[in-house]
Amino acid sequence: MPSTKNPSDRFLPVTLALSAPALAILFLLALLHQIHAGVALGGGLAVLAATGLMIRKHMAELMAAETLARSLDDAAVPPLTVPQQGWVADLASDLARLRTNWSRELRTQYAVAGSHETVLDSLPDPLLLLDEKRRVVRANLTARKLFGRDLKERDLAQFLRDPEVLDAVGTVLAGGPGQEVPFESPGSVMRIFLARIEPLPVKALDNAKALLTFHDITALKRIEQMRADFVANASHELRTPLATLSGFIETLQGPAKDDAEAHDKFLAIMHEQTSRMTRLVQDLLSLSRVELNELTPPTSPVDLRELLQSVTDGLDLTAKSKQEILILSVPPNLPRVIGDTDELTQIFQNLIDNAIKYGRLGGTVTIEARRIEKGPMTMGSEARQDCVSVTVVDEGEGIAKEHLPRLTERFYRVDTARSRAMGGTGLGLAIVKHMVNRHRGALQIESTQGVGSRFTVFLPRVSDDGQ
Numbered sequence: 001m002p003s004t005k006n007p008s009d010r011f012l013p014v015t016l017a018l019s020a021p022a023l024a025i026l027f028l029l030a031l032l033h034q035i036h037a038g039v040a041l042g043g044g045l046a047v048l049a050a051t052g053l054m055i056r057k058h059m060a061e062l063m064a065a066e067t068l069a070r071s072l073d074d075a076a077v078p079p080l081t082v083p084q085q086g087w088v089a090d091l092a093s094d095l096a097r098l099r100t101n102w103s104r105e106l107r108t109q110y111a112v113a114g115s116h117e118t119v120l121d122s123l124p125d126p127l128l129l130l131d132e133k134r135r136v137v138r139a140n141l142t143a144r145k146l147f148g149r150d151l152k153e154r155d156l157a158q159f160l161r162d163p164e165v166l167d168a169v170g171t172v173l174a175g176g177p178g179q180e181v182p183f184e185s186p187g188s189v190m191r192i193f194l195a196r197i198e199p200l201p202v203k204a205l206d207n208a209k210a211l212l213t214f215h216d217i218t219a220l221k222r223i224e225q226m227r228a229d230f231v232a233n234a235s236h237e238l239r240t241p242l243a244t245l246s247g248f249i250e251t252l253q254g255p256a257k258d259d260a261e262a263h264d265k266f267l268a269i270m271h272e273q274t275s276r277m278t279r280l281v282q283d284l285l286s287l288s289r290v291e292l293n294e295l296t297p298p299t300s301p302v303d304l305r306e307l308l309q310s311v312t313d314g315l316d317l318t319a320k321s322k323q324e325i326l327i328l329s330v331p332p333n334l335p336r337v338i339g340d341t342d343e344l345t346q347i348f349q350n351l352i353d354n355a356i357k358y359g360r361l362g363g364t365v366t367i368e369a370r371r372i373e374k375g376p377m378t379m380g381s382e383a384r385q386d387c388v389s390v391t392v393v394d395e396g397e398g399i400a401k402e403h404l405p406r407l408t409e410r411f412y413r414v415d416t417a418r419s420r421a422m423g424g425t426g427l428g429l430a431i432v433k434h435m436v437n438r439h440r441g442a443l444q445i446e447s448t449q450g451v452g453s454r455f456t457v458f459l460p461r462v463s464d465d466g467q
């Protein structure tokens with residue numbers, strides 16, 4: 001607590017101290033009978049009064065200066081009223097200027113520190129500053145989200161138990177060079193990071209000695225894996241018919257050289273294998289083309305009535321071979337959709353072809369187009385209002401629930417052997433999904449085992465004014 005002395009508390013002792021020599025002389029003179037005691041008393045009082053009068057102003061100034069000094073670092077001390085003139089007034093104005101500059105500088109420093117904190121917190125990668133004993137000096141927001149809120153002062157090993165990262169941190173803190181090591185975050189959703197540990201060149205005020213950052217490479221790893229899987233799948237799909245072809249060529253050149261019956265049989269198989277390779281290469285090309293164009297949606301109006309009619313006509317023979325009936329239903333006032341004729345043809349060819357292939361022998365495949373009030377959420381708020389849907393319904397065995405989310409992955413089939421036997425490439429639905437995405441539409445797959453499947457494509461329509 002700062003002392004709050006009243007000027008009068010000091011006034012009396014100081015007055016007495018200053019008057020003491022004169023009072024002592026008067027007292028001595030009275031003692032020696034040089035002057036009358038009454039005169040000595042009167043003189044003493046006069047000396048006291050005169051001294052008091054003389055020092056009053058200076059005492060007040062001194063007290064004011066003292067309060068002023070105290071008020072510099074004590075916010076509880078009220079702003080003092082200093083004399084308008086004199087040395088205390090000068091001192092006060094100098095100090096006031098000093099204080100203003102000092103406060104401004106302090107505010108700037110706080111702002112700088114605050115903005116550094118904000119910059120650190122807005123970094124997408126988790127970041128930790130460590131002192132020489134491996135304790136956390138600072139952690140940004142993403143680091144706190146990843147490792148927990150109270151990280152300050154904690155040893156890194158208490159919340160990060162990865163020996164490789166801890167070893168690398170140890171090396172850097174011991175004066176070694178910067179390091180990079182992979183790190184997998186624990187938790188229900190595994191994430192893969194690249195942990196970087198860098199020594200800080202100059203020891204910072206907060207004792208930070210090393211900087212530890214984590215760069216999330218989960219998506220990159222996933223894409224890498226998908227690419228590797230895709231190449232492996234595509235080469236496998238191409239190798240199988242190639243192996244069959246070369247086997248038959250060898251047979252035709254060797255043991256079956258002069259067997260006319262075998263020639264016809266083998267050539268038919270070879271023809272089927274080359275068609276299969278052609279289909280596969282065409283599907284692969286379609287897929288890469290649509291992936292390239294996916295960000296530029298089509299803009300032309302397309303009449304689905306004509307398009308669906310020509311697709312069903314084209315597949316009529318295939319349906320008949322399975323004794324299936326195709327029923328197409330399009331309302332007369334169906335609005336046109338915004339689309340690409342070739343891609344829409346391919347979408348419905350794939351879906352109707354699947355419905356025939358995986359449908360019931362002697363069953364019905366229904367293709368129904370409709371105008372609907374609202375499409376699914378995935379379409380985007382504008383495109384889903386008042387759009388068009390086309391549903392392809394079959395009466396086949398249906399698809400088990402666990403397969404539904406994966407059907408549109410490349411080369412994913414419920415029954416690979418069956419799909420291959422029927423000439424499938426396993427790419428049809430992947431192509432459909434990408435083409436529907438390019439149209440800013442949506443694909444919905446519903447299926448009940450033993451009843452059949454429904455594949456619905458939602459497409460944005462051309463607005464009434466033709467835009």
Ligand SMILES: Nc1ncnc2c1ncn2[C@@H]1O[C@H](COP(=O)(O)OP(=O)(O)O)[C@@H](O)[C@H]1O
Nearest residue numbers: 354355358413414415419424425426427428429
């Ligand atoms: N209408 C359907 N009924 C049952 N299963 C289907 C249907 N459509 C697709 N599937 C399943 O989805 C898989 C992937 O389809 P798709 O990509 O068109 O490949 P493909 O037809 O070449 O096998 C098929 O292999 C099949 O298992």
Ligand SMILES: [Mg+2]
Nearest residue numbers: 354424428429
């Ligand atoms: Mg297919």
